[in-house]
Amino acid sequence: MGTTDALDGSAAIDAPGMLARCDPTKPFAAPTLVENVNSSIDETTFSMTRDEEIGFVQRTVQPPASNTIVAMRRASATAPFGVLDGALTSVLNNAAGDEQAPSVISDGLILYFHRQTASDIGIYAAVRADASANFDAGTLVTVDGTSLTNALTPTISADGQTLYWLDFIDFGKVFSATRNVGATGFVNKRAASTIAITSPVVLSHDELTMYYARGGGVDVLVSTRTSTTSMFGTGVPVANVNSSASDIPIALTDDGCVLYISSQRSGGFGGYDMWEAHRPR
Numbered sequence: 001m002g003t004t005d006a007l008d009g010s011a012a013i014d015a016p017g018m019l020a021r022c023d024p025t026k027p028f029a030a031p032t033l034v035e036n037v038n039s040s041i042d043e044t045t046f047s048m049t050r051d052e053e054i055g056f057v058q059r060t061v062q063p064p065a066s067n068t069i070v071a072m073r074r075a076s077a078t079a080p081f082g083v084l085d086g087a088l089t090s091v092l093n094n095a096a097g098d099e100q101a102p103s104v105i106s107d108g109l110i111l112y113f114h115r116q117t118a119s120d121i122g123i124y125a126a127v128r129a130d131a132s133a134n135f136d137a138g139t140l141v142t143v144d145g146t147s148l149t150n151a152l153t154p155t156i157s158a159d160g161q162t163l164y165w166l167d168f169i170d171f172g173k174v175f176s177a178t179r180n181v182g183a184t185g186f187v188n189k190r191a192a193s194t195i196a197i198t199s200p201v202v203l204s205h206d207e208l209t210m211y212y213a214r215g216g217g218v219d220v221l222v223s224t225r226t227s228t229t230s231m232f233g234t235g236v237p238v239a240n241v242n243s244s245a246s247d248i249p250i251a252l253t254d255d256g257c258v259l260y261i262s263s264q265r266s267g268g269f270g271g272y273d274m275w276e277a278h279r280p281r
Contacts, residue, residue, distance in 0.1 A: 032276060123140070218247060
């Protein structure tokens with residue numbers, strides 16, 4: 001898999017002869033529980049840096065119901081995640097409101113999320129100066145000069161230049177916009193799907209494949225499009241990853257080899273747990 005060597009999120013090209021982790025044309029295998037992450041409370045959204053060594057999880061705490069974003073680290077993409085890092089997002093979580101749906105830029109220096117307060121729900125960008133620093137509290141994103149409120153569940157593209165989100169008023173409709181100023185300024189709002197969804201937008205590196213869920217009896221679905229200027233339509237169920245319980249896609253590795261889902265299926269720790277499905281070589 002490529003490594004990131006630019007702050008704009010661009011990836012280095014794999015070295016010649018490097019063995020691919022999977023065959024991207026093969027279906028995913030059945031999901032297994034992600035080690036060291038799950039608990040009896042809900043783990044419902046997830047995002048990783050491109051090297052897969054830092055992850056961000058939305059965890060729901062009961063009672064009372066509240067959401068925070070916690071970080072975790074590991075030594076490599078094949079190692080298990082370790083102890084949760086509360087310091088990295090402590091300032092962000094201590095701001096007023098519930099913090100949900102993290103989506104981190106590939107180099108780990110900008111974290112997009114939505115925050116719900118008593119008065120509104122909107123998309124924010126938290127930043128940090130370098131990989132050793134903690135994130136700030138976050139600043140509200142603007143699109144075409146207007147604050148991005150009545151919006152939720154952001155997803156930043158692999159190159160860090162396009163933000164996708166769900167509309168809160170026209171509930172679940174997917175929109176996107178292009179980054180043009182710093183971490184928070186975006187322009188050219190446009191529809192990105194012909195359907196409404198009820199999950200994060202989980203995208204392939206080239207933004208031509210979208211994994212999503214919608215409605216009751218939730219399953220993981222996949223939709224494709226021919227270009228980034230066209231829209232996603234109704235998808236089809238993803239083979240091997242769905243169960244009789246609710247299954248929601250939450251992240252995809254840059255090489256498309258590992259799909260992460262949040263599921264209420266049996267065999268977990270209770271509530272929604274994180275599972276991972278791998279494509280074989």
